[in-house]
């Protein structure tokens with residue numbers, strides 16, 4: 001954070017921030033509401049604003065009367081224009097010494113930090129996140145970019161000498177170097193529009209690729225605010241380009257024949273489509289897909305029930321259950337099911353739901369009318385097949401009627417019900433009773449997803465959980481969040497199975513290399 005105080009913000013330290021942070025956020029929020037909303041925004045191609053084209057409106061899920069801005073529905077021709085700009089800029093950017101690229105990205109990271117309150121106020125209103133989640137998302141983006149800069153430096157630009165060939169009559173010098181691919185396309189989801197565009201844009205650029213990126217239409221302003229930081233850092237024309245629009249714009253981008261590599265973050269269904277398309281051209285191209293989750297938490301008879309309940313509630317209902325890492329399934333041993341359920345219900349019913357930019361409110365709305373209607377349908381289903389223990393209603397009192405507010409919900413359903421299978425991306429957690437840790441692990445793993453998993457139990461059980469759980473991000477006995485809250489440098493973040501295609505995690509030691517291809521160079525004297 002830019003304040004020089006000792007507070008280090010992460011998703012697990014955000015529960016008790018200094019007062020100054022609230023004051024600065026409040027000032028930025030007021031400024032955004034008075035001066036930042038309702039404007040027409042451009043796409044950005046080759047250092048030029050592209051204003052022309054059909055427009056769509058973005059309105060806040062907190063209150064549909066709040067017009068965030070108007071954005072261009074990017075056409076196929078405009079996507080092509082952006083890709084051509086990125087192609088033209090590629091040779092010079094790839095040839096720029098990597099320390100210079102790192103210096104520019106570090107400058108962008110510092111600008112993000114300087115603007116952390118301004119940007120997070122906009123993210124909060126646009127996504128419907130609470131202030132700490134919003135500030136966290138923006139700061140996380142700067143930390144991710146710094147992490148990849150550090151990686152480039154620690155590996156000396158990934159340029160290494162190898163032993164000379166053991167030849168008797170010739171000297172043969174060998175070297176291996178990682179090189180960029182070309183134009184990298186990035187598509188981001190609505191829930192972390194700043195971090196999940198800036199997170200991958202950073203390494204793509206550090207590696208020497210040029211970029212065209214698109215965020216979800218619902219969160220287009222967040223994408224634009226990132227572009228401003230990159231532009232103002234002095235990244236050369238054409239190196240980073242920004243298009244806006246919906247699914248068709250995204251499809252035109254990721255399927256463009258001159259795109260050399262893709263990073264997609266979003267749902268499993270779309271991610272699989274993007275991944276399949278990546279092998280349909282004349283040759284395969286790298287495709288990093290980060291997809292959904294159906295994340296389980298296991299609570300055994302040896303668990304600290306208070307910790308478990310706190311961690312589950314934070315992970316099930318943070319950002320209204322709209323995190324890929326959200327906890328949507330709990331498997332609890334029968335012996336402790338009643339006390340756990342009682343604490344879950346008590347904590348859930350005490351949550352303050354409302355305008356999440358107000359400090360007192362912890363949970364905001366869901367993103368859209370369609371999510372709101374999906375909530376209604378799932379609640380009706382759960383009432384029919386099981387029991388609602390807390391929540392189970394849309395919230396329409398007073399100003400809440402202008403947004404998409406729903407009650408955080410704890411429910412029961414038969415363990416073979418379909419509700420345990422699909423990712424719903426809603427603040428609804430299912431709690432099911434199991435006879436043993438064996439059964440809990442079997443059920444937790446019986447999913448096509450493998451993103452995050454939580455555990456509460458003894459030390460010996462934790463070791464077994466780590467041996468057997470099929471998930472890329474795991475947490476044991478953590479009250480700050482059962483399945484959510486990874487932070488760069490502390491928890492690398494990536495999915496197994498249907499949750500991710502590469503087995504390499506965001507913010508890890510192994511991520512940046514994916515944006516480069518290896519060339520082995522042998523020269524004989």
Ligand SMILES: NC(=O)c1ccc[n+]([C@@H]2O[C@H](COP(=O)([O-])OP(=O)(O)OC[C@H]3O[C@@H](n4cnc5c(N)ncnc54)[C@H](O)[C@@H]3O)[C@@H](O)[C@H]2O)c1
Nearest residue numbers: 188189190215216246247250251266267270290291292324
């Ligand atoms: N694994 C992760 O790190 C991670 C992180 C955040 C969100 N997610 C997942 O994202 C999903 C929620 O986000 P969403 O609703 O925005 O996801 P989504 O899949 O509907 O959309 C994601 C992005 O893809 C674009 N898009 C849609 N169809 C496309 C197509 N055919 N080709 C190219 N682009 C296309 C959208 O416009 C949007 O920008 C959840 O499933 C969540 O779990 C995963």
Ligand SMILES: N[C@@H](CCC=O)C(=O)O
Nearest residue numbers: 323324325484485486493
């Ligand atoms: N990185 C976030 C989740 C991002 C996806 O939605 C977490 O760790 O909770």
